[in-house]
Amino acid sequence: xxxxxxxxxxxxxxxxxxxxxxxxxxxxxxxxxxxxxxxxxxxxxxxxxxxxxxxxxxxxxxxxxxxxxxxxxxxxxxxxxxxxxxxxxxxxxxxxxxxxxxxxxxxxxxxxxxxxxxxxxxxxxxxxxxxxxxxxxxxxxxxxxxxxxxxxx
Amino acid sequence: xxxxxxxxxxxxxxxxxxxxxxxxxxxxxxxxxxxxxxxxxxxxxxxxxxxxxxxxxxxxxxxxxxxxxxxxxxxxxxxxxxxxxxxxxxxxxxxxxxxxxxxxxxxxxxxxxxxxxxxxxxxxxxxxxxxxxxx
Numbered sequence: 001x002x003x004x005x006x007x008x009x010x011x012x013x014x015x016x017x018x019x020x021x022x023x024x025x026x027x028x029x030x031x032x033x034x035x036x037x038x039x040x041x042x043x044x045x046x047x048x049x050x051x052x053x054x055x056x057x058x059x060x061x062x063x064x065x066x067x068x069x070x071x072x073x074x075x076x077x078x079x080x081x082x083x084x085x086x087x088x089x090x091x092x093x094x095x096x097x098x099x100x101x102x103x104x105x106x107x108x109x110x111x112x113x114x115x116x117x118x119x120x121x122x123x124x125x126x127x128x129x130x131x132x133x134x135x136x137x138x139x140x141x142x143x144x145x146x147x148x149x150x151x152x153x
Numbered sequence: 154x155x156x157x158x159x160x161x162x163x164x165x166x167x168x169x170x171x172x173x174x175x176x177x178x179x180x181x182x183x184x185x186x187x188x189x190x191x192x193x194x195x196x197x198x199x200x201x202x203x204x205x206x207x208x209x210x211x212x213x214x215x216x217x218x219x220x221x222x223x224x225x226x227x228x229x230x231x232x233x234x235x236x237x238x239x240x241x242x243x244x245x246x247x248x249x250x251x252x253x254x255x256x257x258x259x260x261x262x263x264x265x266x267x268x269x270x271x272x273x274x275x276x277x278x279x280x281x282x283x284x285x286x287x288x
Contacts, residue, residue: 002194005174009197012173016198017205019165021213026158028219028226031166033256038280051159056259058160062167063176064263075174077183077192084264085177088252091271098258098272100247102279105255107287108240109228112254113166115241116199121206122227129233134245135185141249142185 008075020118027051032114033059034105042106104134154221170260173198178252185249236287 020031029036039045040052063083066073072081079085087094105111108130110119115134119127174180174194183192218224248254251272253261258272 002192005180005192005194006197009173009194010201012169012171012175013198013201013203014205015165015169015172016202017169017209019162019169020202020206021209022158022165023162024210024219024225025213025216026162026220026222027155028222028224030227031162033166033254033259034280037255037259038283041277042280042284051155054156054160055163055166058163058165059167059170059256059260060163060262062164062169063171063260064167065164066168066171067263073172074176075172075180075194076177077174077179083171083176084261085174085179087266087268087272088178088182089250089268091268094251094268094272095275097247097251097253098275099279099282100243100250101253101255101258101272102247102276102281103283103286104240104242104244104247104279106240106280106283107236108244109230109237111244111256112199112248113256117202117206119228120203121210124228126228126230126233126237130237130241133238133241134248137242137245138185138249139187139245141246142182143188145250146186147188 005075005077008073012075016113016117017121020113020121023055024118030114030118032110032118034111035109035114038102038106108134158221166256167260169198169202170257173201175257176261176264178257181248181252181254181257185252240283 023031067083074083076082076085115127115130184195
């Protein structure tokens with residue numbers, strides 16, 4: 001097992017947790033990306049949009065900062081030290097995937113961060129159920145793509 | 154002040170995603186591929202994030218409210234309806250196809266590729282579609 005990768009995962013995870021705690025402590029908000037960004041784009045809530053914009057800027061500047069600083073702090077699987085990995089497929093696949101991710105997180109009121117991190121930390125039954133559900137369908141999807149269609153590639 | 158707090162939260166989140174390797178779809182798909190060369194990284198990310206927020210939330214909730222807001226805004230719904238579970242199921246399929254959930258997809262724009270741009274545009278379309286469906 002690649003312990004360096006796992007340790008980086010743990011450190012990054014703690015930072016994500018700190019972000020969630022920070023946002024709750026200062027603003028009283030759940031750090032759910034699909035909620036923060038989705039509501040910003042689809043509703044532009046009056047008086048409640050500016051912090052969403054700066055949150056997105058922060059989200060983007062995190063990886064950017066690591067790249068500018070250098071030092072190989074990234075954790076890309078097949079390119080040690082790189083910060084951002086390559087997409088797993090072409091435009092058509094990504095259009096389908098993006099549509100499903102947008103529609104699914106919109107209907108399901110959350111994604112990996114809102115349900116998977118914040119919701120589980122609050123011991124929310126809805127979030128735990130949603131997380132189990134999206135993990136199951138994601139695992140099945142990867143199984144079908146890689147081992148049924150892809151022949152175990 | 155809210156804008157500064159929002160930026161700091163986003164920065165911490167973005168750094169966390171980048172350091173943990175979640176900005177690499179291969180790592181995410183490697184975790185989801187339990188029948189292949191399984192990559193446990195995401196488990197450590199989720200574990201670290203959940204434990205940190207579990208402890209941190211308990212400290213934060215001892216206060217009467219957030220520092221720069223009126224109250225803690227928490228979801229109040231309790232029921233497991235078809236919208237929640239159906240939405241989560243669809244999201245999982247998209248996540249499994251691409252290896253991107255919304256956070257990493259947005260955080261990766263400084264390394265923008267055409268497929269990622271397509272994903273982001275479709276995701277926004279999906280968000281609008283979800284609003285129309287639920288209206």
